Amino acid sequence: MNAYRGRSLLSTIGLxxxxxVYLVDTVVADENESLLxxxxxxxxxxxxTSCCDYxxxxxxxxxxxxxxxxxxxxxxxxxxxxxxxxx
Numbered sequence: 001m002n003a004y005r006g007r008s009l010l011s012t013i014g015l016x017x018x019x020x021v022y023l024v025d026t027v028v029a030d031e032n033e034s035l036l037x038x039x040x041x042x043x044x045x046x047x048x049t050s051c052c053d054y055x056x057x058x059x060x061x062x063x064x065x066x067x068x069x070x071x072x073x074x075x076x077x078x079x080x081x082x083x084x085x086x087x
Contacts, residue, residue, distance in 0.1 A: 025057075036073055
């Protein structure tokens with residue numbers, strides 16, 4: 001939900017549909033938010049406003065047992081296959 005600041009989600013999607021691309025966005029969890037909660041928060045926004053295909057990838061900004069469990073659930077239960085490691 002960080003890549004398209006300055007434009008509304010709908011205006012960005014409308015532009016992308018006009019040129020035939022789909023939306024890919026990166027989910028970044030807040031400091032005290034789990035990866036799974038961040039994914040669900042972002043997905044809820046897209047589900048309620050999107051009018052085209054979209055894909056979400058998840059940024060891994062920290063490591064813990066909880067992050068490991070969340071990644072497993074994101075892949076196994078949610079179908080997320082793109083994970084990006086960031087510092």
